[in-house]
Amino acid sequence: MAVAGPARAQSDPTQSARQAMALLEEASGALDAADGAGDRVAALTQTVQAYEAGLAALREGLRQARVREAAIDGVFRAENERLAQLLGVLQAIEAAPEPHLLLHPQGPVGTARTGMILSEVTPALSAEARRLRAALQEVALLRALQESAVDTLESGLTGAQRARTELSQAVSNRTDLPRRFTTDQEAMENLIATADTLESFASGLMSATIEDTSVSIANPDFTDAQGTLELPVLGRIIRRMDEADAAGVRRPGWVIATRPLTLVTLPWPATIRYLGPLLDYGQVAIVEPGEDYLLVFAGLGQLFGEVGEVLPRGAPIGLMGGAAPSDPQAFLISNDPASGAEANQTLYLELRHEGEPVDPAEWFAVSGD
Numbered sequence: 001m002a003v004a005g006p007a008r009a010q011s012d013p014t015q016s017a018r019q020a021m022a023l024l025e026e027a028s029g030a031l032d033a034a035d036g037a038g039d040r041v042a043a044l045t046q047t048v049q050a051y052e053a054g055l056a057a058l059r060e061g062l063r064q065a066r067v068r069e070a071a072i073d074g075v076f077r078a079e080n081e082r083l084a085q086l087l088g089v090l091q092a093i094e095a096a097p098e099p100h101l102l103l104h105p106q107g108p109v110g111t112a113r114t115g116m117i118l119s120e121v122t123p124a125l126s127a128e129a130r131r132l133r134a135a136l137q138e139v140a141l142l143r144a145l146q147e148s149a150v151d152t153l154e155s156g157l158t159g160a161q162r163a164r165t166e167l168s169q170a171v172s173n174r175t176d177l178p179r180r181f182t183t184d185q186e187a188m189e190n191l192i193a194t195a196d197t198l199e200s201f202a203s204g205l206m207s208a209t210i211e212d213t214s215v216s217i218a219n220p221d222f223t224d225a226q227g228t229l230e231l232p233v234l235g236r237i238i239r240r241m242d243e244a245d246a247a248g249v250r251r252p253g254w255v256i257a258t259r260p261l262t263l264v265t266l267p268w269p270a271t272i273r274y275l276g277p278l279l280d281y282g283q284v285a286i287v288e289p290g291e292d293y294l295l296v297f298a299g300l301g302q303l304f305g306e307v308g309e310v311l312p313r314g315a316p317i318g319l320m321g322g323a324a325p326s327d328p329q330a331f332l333i334s335n336d337p338a339s340g341a342e343a344n345q346t347l348y349l350e351l352r353h354e355g356e357p358v359d360p361a362e363w364f365a366v367s368g369d
Contacts, residue, residue, distance in 0.1 A: 222290025260322025
């Protein structure tokens, strides 16, 4: 029977799911610890990211468990008749008294031949029975794992939403961030009203009137970060620079598929230049990570911070849109990566230097998707 042994079979889906459950438990502890943290925003940011990583890992582990269970079930179905015969033989051997198995109507010669046959057949039957037992035990383990994961998942979803809510409150209560400048609100409104493309808005933003607050911030050189930046959101790249979408539209940035309410963080220390709605991009955050550089994040559902604030690397800049799933079962059912149902939000990422877009692939340490 083509079923892998229990050691290898259980190592992948069950181990990954259990490790994900441990991640969610650690995230729950981190959420409680964040209440007394000195930098509560940083602590809650790490907690939200821990929940996101744990939930993603749990969904993947359970997906692997379902695939493994289906594979075993397929083998059982394909070998149904042979397995029935095997079980019949094993039950007959088990039910027959031992003296009867050793006697043969043809006398001693027949009994000797029977013993030789049994000595050859019994080890093979035993090995087959062990493989069958291991496969059945694995199926039971996988099903128990999926059932127990629902409770863990439900508490994880609740904890993640609580962490996001507390993070939003902590960001709004934060007053200790340095500010490099304040903008002329009337000039900014005029710039928004006259901009017809993201490019024109970004170009105007670089030359927008600002009021210097004489705050000197010693930030690391952004050019040193080339090729090392992490993605600002947990997701996968579905369109790269100048790749056409279904409508044939090409944009000079990346489109990243992610899940609802995923946290968006800064990959580098930066000054906030703009926060708010813009054209057809939805909620947009534009930050300045270095002189003559702009990072654009578009498609967010909630924005954090104020224009002029200087944020450290890893600081939250906002949350993706969408709604948190209310039903853990539905959250699991939509776990098919091919459908893309679980990653129905898209973050648009664009990097500009001296007003011109540059390929994010040269700056972000991402391989494949």
